[in-house]
Amino acid sequence: MSPSTLAGLLVLLVSLWQFINLLRSKKNGRKLPPGPQGLPIIGNLHMLGNLPHRSFQKLAKKYGPIMSIRLGSVPTIVLSSPQAAELFLRTHDRIFASRPKVQSSEYLSYGAKGMAFTEYGPYWRNVRKFCTLELLTTMKIDSFAGMRREELGLLVKWLKDAAVAREVVDVSEKVAGLIEDMTYKMLFGRSKDERFDLKGTIQEAMFMTGAFNIADFVPFLRPLDLQGFTRRFTALGIVIDNILEIIISEHEQDAINGQKLNRDFVDVMLSMKNKPINTHDELSYTLDRSNIKAIILDMIVGSIGTSHTAIEWILTELIRHPRVMKKLQDELKTVIAVDGIVKEIDLPKLEYLDMVIKESIRLHPVAPLLVPRESIEDIKVQGYYIPKGSRVIVNTWALGLDPNVWSANVADFSPERFIGSNIDLLGRDFQLIPFGSGRRGCPGMNLGLTNIRLVVAQLVHCFNWELPNGMPIGELDMSENFGLSMPRANHLLAVPIARL
């Protein structure tokens, strides 16, 4: 049989199988949520476009906030209203607390041995407990306040020189570099390593992890590598592994040489090697080198890949809205001491800053579709049948624009909409869940928010920001890039003007 006849036969068989499944679920009275008709084999994959959050929102306007689509052979539910998100992430949190097995985690997360892409169960629970305790408690975060102040001080000093020279600054790049520096100090106890480009590597990994990879949805097409993902994952996996090996082996060497005064996160992880991680009530697990690398990588991605995206959008919106910028600077003037240095104890006093951050994150959530979930049991939600193994996508970008919960001018940037509101970012108010919610909600939220508040406050307190070459603010490009996170498509360029 020729390869083309074989492929044709395969396509026919898969289409037949999908059709029989559809008939069977209809016959069993298992009503799926409404959704657009899919094509044989690929289902609705062709409808995603370059910015899937926007395509999903358009489709949801027609089919409703609990929408059913098929991505290849994977039944998928897309949630587009706060009420729908609450049903899945709070009411039935446990059922939807797993993550799908995807090619990216196989190649980039050592077979999903970290935290973020690991299936729901005791291993994930223990890794999460352990990382939270060792890195993400308020006490741990506070213990790095001095380091953050120092790193931010260096950037401010650099920007002051740029201001004197009236230089155009790549704000996106500078902020991403600052967050990278802070991450190095926090996780590896040292300054940035110029031997490799960790930030660029993580940005590529986030882009590829967020992309809809046909191989995940139509497994029999995987050997053809139609999008070139297998090739790119393999290459990226090698780069990431080399970087982690260097970091880890240098930590091991320092420990042997007795050169370590303070233990950092990598040291703590290494001290756990080949020991069971603490489980009082559950199965125990031994962490080998690949587990350790996967967990460290998740912490790197969580740290490096997120806060800078939020910050570049906040600064973009502030530059586009001089009235808001001025109001925020006035607030900063009343709270920050005359030395001009924003201290972390000042942050809770900055109420308008808090509103500005919420408003920008509402319009530009860092992870527009959160991180995909997978259901672990068959379940009925609002009369709809959701089969076990369904992919659940929460369109948090659409939640932020839902006209039923926000006012009519929903697309406007107006921090004042939060005056007198007690909506917070903790995952309890489903119209604003940039950190997700429930068991799989972001464990790094407090660290992320501290970074965002501190950096925005300091950069806005010390500088006014002008667009290059007198560009009118209306011309500032606002295009997005889609991946696991949603950064600006083009870096934010601006000229700092020192204020203090």
Ligand code: HEM
């Ligand atoms: C602005 C900053 C951040 C944003 C917007 C953000 C957003 C998110 C979102 C949306 C999720 C998925 C939640 C869900 O499925 O319900 C998530 C998960 C996660 N985040 Fe963050 N994050 C941020 C910072 C951080 C930081 C600083 C770290 C760690 C150092 C981190 C580590 C993680 C991990 C490990 C997960 C997976 C949790 C799990 O699956 O159990 N994040 N984050």
